[in-house]
Amino acid sequence: MKCSDCKWRKYCLPSDLSGPSLSEFEHIVHLGKKFEKEQRIYSQGSSFRSLFAIQSGSVKTQYTLTSGYTQVTAFYYPGEVIGLDAIDTDKYPGTAIALEDSIICEIPFAHLEQIAQQQPILNQSLFKLMGREFVRDQSLLFLLGSRAAEERVLSFLSSIAKRHTIMNPESQQLQLSMSRTDIASFLGISLETVSRELTKLKKNGWLELSGRNVLIHQPANFKEYVFQLADKTI
């Protein structure tokens, strides 16, 4: 599938391109590569060649220290671009792993830089994309700055729900693609605490919960609750 036909183009890198400049962009991209669940999109330490744009599915990125300690640093959904953190060092500083069977477009960075140099609009889009990633990171820093487990879990749910709504406006039911362990690692709390907080939300009537299936009862009220307690959106 070409970018011009992609549902998520307006959220993706070629958002502002059209006509011949879009064709040129499509020309350098390896579109729609398939990745299976658990498969790596890139690995920590390997040479940086490409950015990757999610077309369908979901991805986690994780970093492993020399000590062996591993931490999940982000979850990504369609329209989002991963690999930006490799630009400085020419190596991927982390590993990206598909959380489910996913379709992902590979954007060779050297080519991208070349054509961006000739297309101011693309260059700007790239800057904006990176800027957006900063804002995302800042939100996350905020989230982790507080120590309250409930806030962390709420922010996580809220973030996932928001993105789910953009992708599936018709369906309230959302299915988490990541394990409790992944969530815990991402939020910097123990997996037991994640489980307990989710159970608490369920008991208090905020949502239905069965394994990885989540249904938020009154999204508007829920959002208000999150906002009061834990809105880390800048």
Place this chain on the structure above:
Amino acid sequence: MKCSDCKWRKYCLPSDLSGPSLSEFEHIVHLGKKFEKEQRIYSQGSSFRSLFAIQSGSVKTQYTLTSGYTQVTAFYYPGEVIGLDAIDTDKYPGTAIALEDSIICEIPFAHLEQIAQQQPILNQSLFKLMGREFVRDQSLLFLLGSRAAEERVLSFLSSIAKRHTIMNPESQQLQLSMSRTDIASFLGISLETVSRELTKLKKNGWLELSGRNVLIHQPANFKEYVFQLADKTI
């Protein structure tokens, strides 16, 4: 003072420029503006016009939520560039405040984009600069992902010491320019805990400590200790 004479050029945005392209860059930069301690370099919500490069002194960035809750998100030292997180939104999402009397160069972003479009090297430097900022954010996320206060304080000290050593290779004595409150906010722990952890390090003989003056006794051993316990450097 011009970039060509600046000690920190190789760490700064024009690192790879020379000759006429460097002159052109210098031409658009407002060099060496003075900011007093506590003075704002830019404010949250105001229009994004420029990036700022620290020439001397130090800066903190902080974000304030609608609830009024404020959090310090980074400390910056000479050679480092701030304001990158505003590129996406055209507003500064946070506030930057000088921690001491500082000299800072203003880089109007519209001009920068223009000349970067003609100078691939500068464009690449800008990408790299942003990439470096991602790595920094990731490191911080990693740090905050762990809950141990000792690790957080150690990582903070280690980060400051590393930058201090680059700037002042001859002196081991470092003077923190930020308050305990700022450190606590940045690390996501209470200021009392910061104080207690620092005192603990002092009692265990790792460093000398008097107010904001810190002297790390055996930097090599200290680094090893940090590495074992808390190395979040990716």
Place this chain on the structure above:
DNA sequence: CGCGACGTTGAGATTCGTCAATGATAGTGG
């Protein structure tokens, strides 16, 4: 149907935050 991975729940131990009092430091004005 059984096994293994994933998720939930419970109890005790630990860490850290909060509140509060005390001590040090720097900036201000007499």
Place this chain on the structure above:
DNA sequence: CCACTATCATTGACGAATCTCAACGTCGCG
């Protein structure tokens, strides 16, 4: 130059939140 004051930093006691360890459920896949 010194005293005064406001801000900043340290220290202690207590309680709450979360981690760890452990047992028990549950789900999906072969």
